[in-house]
Amino acid sequence: MPDRYAVVGNPVAHSKSPRIHAAFAQATGQDMSYEHLLAPLDAFVPTVEAFRGAGGRGLNVTVPFKLEAFALAAVHSSRAQLAGAVNTLMVEPDGRWYGDNTDGAGLVRDLTENLGLELRDRRILVLGAGGAARGILGPLLDGLPHSLAIANRTHAKAVALAAAFAPLGPIEAIALSALPRRHYDLVINSTSVGLASEVHDWPGSVFAPGSFAYDLVYSDQPTQFVHWALAQGAERTADGLGMLIEQAAESFHLWRGVRPHTAPVFALLRPR
Ligand code: ATR
DSSP: OOEEEEEEESSOTTOSHHHHHHHHHHHHTOOEEEEEEEOOTTOHHHHHHHHHHTTEEEEEEOTTOHHHHHHHOSEEOHHHHHHTOOSEEEEOTTSOEEEEOOHHHHHHHIIIIISOOOOTTOEEEEEOOSHHHHHHHHHHHHTOOSEEEEEOSSHHHHHHHHHHHGGGSSEEEOOGGGGGGOOEEEEEEOSOOOSHHHHTTSOGGGEEEEEEEEESSOOSSOOHHHHHHHHHTOSEEEOTHHHHHHHHHHHHHHHHSOOOOOHHHHHHHSOO
16 A cells, blocks of 8 residues: 555645656656645544544645644744744654644755855845744744745734744844835745735835745736736746745655755646
């Protein structure tokens, strides 16, 4: 019997993770299966425990269960502790759940390895201060940027996040009203904003010459944020498909001890 893995979420049918992990498994010769696992909104723990009982070895966790996965894990990686959320679960030899968070590492790997962006000494702006932002701040600060600013509709949440991460590097909360006077080399959208009209609260002047705009959301069509960033003068843009694939590779490495090549999977999911 192949080792069983899955992505658990609600909704989850749209997830590309099974295709990504099937490609990794084939390329690395791992004997494993990877499926979609839909958990009822009020039954995350029973669903994943039933999966473990049926021989499941590990899970990717997506919306809206990353906090419940954190609470379920008996042991956490340091990056999961920092993020306060778990996107990767693994059954330990003693049967307990180990919780990791590979989202931030996946983003940084996409930025630096795939997109050729240097983080050191860059001015970075993160838009949004929710769970997605919390997951990426630690790994971004590890890249030794000049500064990392967080701006959010609800300013108090940006202030709280900046305070929590201040021991790790030069991070500050910035009010939306102060943004028009600031310019950044890398602007990351971590909000759940979908409509172009909502984006207009952010001043386009945040894009310094040569700047890069990155949307954590992935989409085969340019996202509204990407459209907006290009119109405002961002030089290069990317959506989150590369991050999705890289965080999956990090999870795969944790589970199987093998690091798969990601470029062939990117080409598979986004043929040119
Ligand atoms: P996630 O886990 O995906 O980060 P979340 O924790 O609900 O989800 O956070 C969503 C983020 O998108 C928040 O930063 C939210 O801003 P608030 O903290 O002010 O709620 C941001 N967001 C959602 N809709 C938005 C909108 N229309 N304009 C600006 N920011 C928005």
